[in-house]
Amino acid sequence: MLISYFRRTWGINVLILIIIVGSSTLQATSAILNSFMLNSLIQRDLHQFIFYTVLLLACWLGFTGCIFCQYYLYGVATQRMSLLLRQDIARSLQGRSYAAFHKQESDTYASWLMNDVALIEEQGFANVYKVAEMAAATIISIGALFTYHWSLIVLTLVLSLLTAFLPQVVHKKLQVVNLQVTQRNEAFLNGVSDVLKGFDTLLAFQKTQRLMQSVTRYGQKIAACKVEQKKIATEATALGVAANITSQLLTSGWTGVLVFEHITSTGAILSTGSLASNVYNSLANLGPTLNAVRAVAPLLKKYDLAFPAPAAADSLSATPVTGFDLTAQHLSYTFGEKSGLAPLSFQLPFPTKAAVIGDSGTGKSTLLNILAGKLADYGGSVTIGGCELRTVPEAALRQALLYVDQIPYIFNSTIRDNLTLGDDFPAAAIWQALTASDLADFVHQQPQGLDTPVGEKGRLFSGGQRQRLALARGLLRHKKILLIDEGTNSLSKASALAVEDNFLAQPDMTVLFVTHQLHAENKERFDQIISL
The missing domain is CATH 1.20.1560.10 (ABC transporter type 1, transmembrane domain)
Structure with a gap:
């Protein structure tokens, strides 16, 4: 070697x-x-x-x-x-899967x-x-x-x-x-x-x-x-x-x-x-x-240098997901002897806006991790476009779906780089995503605009600003399915409502929105509320 x-x-x-x-x-x-x-x-x-x-x-x-x-x-x-x-x-x-990498x-x-x-x-x-x-x-x-x-x-x-x-x-x-x-x-x-x-x-x-x-x-x-x-x-x-x-x-x-x-x-x-x-x-x-x-x-x-083709290449060659309906039948998950998600069934035809609510520890984040392909050893069944989720290649799933973590990682770089991650997006698309995440006004106020440094792990921004930056990063890519884990928990009520208004108005997107504070103003606008 x-x-x-x-x-x-x-x-x-x-x-x-x-x-x-x-x-x-x-x-x-x-x-x-x-x-x-x-x-x-x-x-x-x-x-x-x-x-x-x-x-x-x-x-x-x-x-x-x-x-x-x-x-x-x-x-x-x-x-x-x-x-x-x-x-x-x-x-x-x-080239490693989520489980292999971690x-x-x-x-x-x-x-x-x-x-x-x-x-x-x-x-x-x-x-x-x-x-x-x-x-x-x-x-x-x-x-x-x-x-x-x-x-x-x-x-x-x-x-x-x-x-x-x-x-x-x-x-x-x-x-x-x-x-x-x-x-x-x-x-x-x-x-x-x-x-x-x-x-x-x-x-x-x-x-x-x-x-x-x-x-x-x-x-x-x-x-x-x-x-x-x-x-x-x-x-x-x-x-x-x-x-x-x-x-x-x-x-x-x-x-x-x-x-x-x-x-x-x-x-x-x-x-x-x-x-x-x-x-x-x-x-x-x-x-x-x-x-x-x-x-x-x-x-x-x-180092396992003989590992299969890298993820970047896989994502280019993977057969795209052709349907975006999500269906679960007795879906469950356990961490050893401990239950992480009690058996759950639902149907989410595309495009659906669904809120996921429940007390702490009931499995809200676990559900999103399963749907994002991070946890493949679940019980029961969950399908996307009629295909069992665990059989869908990770690269194909990533083309269709985006998971926004409740503690998003912000790179020690600029606002622009954190949004594009090296991809080439028109300025208009970037500002549209920032507006949708209620962050555009803040970025406009910065002397360096999109080239403003965010610091290590985004320390120069508040928790709410980091969360909105991560949301903008997701909205910029127009995925068909958006999984948002407590995406507005660090925002003021006005900002949270503005963000919710935006993704609820997306006509061609399924959104699963995990929250512990379902606002009365938007409650009726969700197509489904999944209670755990």
Whole structure:
């Protein structure tokens, strides 16, 4: 899965690979030139010594240039791949149903997009590049050793197996602890965000110390997990270093034997030691590096990146709902052992204006959640256009129906953006929706008009203004069925009546209006009153 991101950015990664091979070649060439320089000194040949010194300087300057380009391109390519990964996660999330999405907290998804991607950058993408560096250094250095004597290659390969094998002992432990780190990060974000969101409440009750308690509790768990992660990584490194040093000493000793036997030159001891060091250093780190790369695999699996087509695409291809009559037969819902909605039957031919009333806890919001397709495990039957609701694709249902929550979410953006949500609507349609929700006069009074910021969760607006903004967002889209959950409970009576007057006058729309304050002035205008 991780390697697919390298394939999707193959152009820049091929260039990086070429530079890696070039820098490794220059490094091996430098090692060979060291032996030539020593031999020149032994032979007391000044001209050759100067010649090889100049060549060595040129090699190192070229190597420095390669390293600069290499690491700059690492940064560019890594960020491209990280963006692709974030887009894939977002695509997976936007393709989820209401129930599937809400199996996790929104802060968990934020942690996926931030903390997890950062971890994959560090231990996934970066380490794949390190593996490429190690492979190039190993292959080119072994090739260079062959120019001295074949026995050096045999010895190097045998010792390489030992160097590469030892760190694998801790592979599984590192994989487990890496997954624990990301889980602790998610828990920290969820726990601390909950306290931060409730800061005003804590301040009112003089309980702001809960923030410190929460940060300490979750922070200690992350710290303990990361210490364990570091410990395991250090174990792997220590095993690799021990094998590396032993292998280098054995290689230098064997080169000395070849020198005494007049099989190779004295200067070779400098080159073979350096070349062998390249091989063993690479292989000593290869195991831990591969472990780190493999350890990010569980992270990629949990994102469910193979999820079906995204919701946006589904909504374009979904077969539209052809009828808008709503019928319920013994419709009910339970939350575990607790009843959420007692059995209920009704018929709402299109277009009907119906008020849903009842005491708190009788299931008014539950009814709307069922009709909106959020709760599919209901009892009894409910149909739209003659089709059982649970069999209607969510995308098709969303084309026909809109649910306005009693606590609508307002994005930290402008009035215009909160209304259009990125869609293109004529200004006249926007102002018509604002007028219908009794918000037009307020927006006209703002210096920036439709481009007025609303603040985080709409905090710069009153509760009633936020509710009317959400209503306008719904009215702007002219759905055939509008479900309004306590849509006027934060409004003054005059504003509430104005909003009710507007949707009651809509000729081509079914409206289910949940309310705890049915105004006498409009009571007779509803076609039905459903009492729970």
